[in-house]
Amino acid sequence: MNRVRAIMGLGASALGIGLLAAAAFIGGFRLNLTPSEPLGLWRIEAVDRAITIGDLVFVCPPVTPLFEEARHRLYLAHGLCPGGVAPLIKSVAALPGQYVEIGENVAIDGRTLPSSHVRRIDGAGRPLTPFAGGIVPTGYLYLHSPFVSSYDSRYFGPISETGVLGLARPILIVDP
Numbered sequence: 001m002n003r004v005r006a007i008m009g010l011g012a013s014a015l016g017i018g019l020l021a022a023a024a025f026i027g028g029f030r031l032n033l034t035p036s037e038p039l040g041l042w043r044i045e046a047v048d049r050a051i052t053i054g055d056l057v058f059v060c061p062p063v064t065p066l067f068e069e070a071r072h073r074l075y076l077a078h079g080l081c082p083g084g085v086a087p088l089i090k091s092v093a094a095l096p097g098q099y100v101e102i103g104e105n106v107a108i109d110g111r112t113l114p115s116s117h118v119r120r121i122d123g124a125g126r127p128l129t130p131f132a133g134g135i136v137p138t139g140y141l142y143l144h145s146p147f148v149s150s151y152d153s154r155y156f157g158p159i160s161e162t163g164v165l166g167l168a169r170p171i172l173i174v175d176p
Contacts, residue, residue: 029171036145036152037089040173044087044166051092051141051161058087058165059143066156073126075151081163089168090152094142102133106144106154115146118154131157 029043037056044058051057060081061067070076071085079086094100094108101107106116118130131154136142140158144150153159 036147036150037168038170038173038175041171042089042173043169043171045169046166047164051095051164053092053095055092056089056168057092057141057143058089058168059141059159060087060163060165061085061156062160062163070151070156073122073124075122087165088143088152090143090145090150092141093144093153094136094158096136096138096140098136098142100131100133100136100142100153100158102130102154108142113144115148116144116154117148119148123149128155130154 029041031041042058047057061070061076061083063083067076067083067085071083076088077086078084081087093106093113098109101110102118104118106113106118119128120130122128136158139161141161141164142153142158144154145152
């Protein structure tokens, strides 16, 4: 009898955790375990205005060979975006029409972007190819994260704003 109770209790607990996780997902809550932004619980909020510089956004990257390689190299977590990756949390650093220059650091319209050192190799010693730079096209955003190990537009270039899921709001984060 005790064994049956234990199995029933375990099953009820698993069901409860599953229902809680489903409710959190439907409510737009996401757990960030990547080094691009602080670890913790975040929420996707609908965008009811034009996206501006400094906005922190959740974005699904496009399914391209570049992002497939990034997934293979484990730069991207597994998730529910197309291509099987998790949404990225990045800050909007440049909008359409702005000029991005890539050197040792990133400059936007001639002004150096803080915390934008461009690495030439990743943590495993593999070469990284930086974005060539240029004008951010209409319908695209240049995304950035101040964390040194972040995989952002320094390496993949501007990304279509059609991939933006919403604004990223921290709910409960671990400050580094």
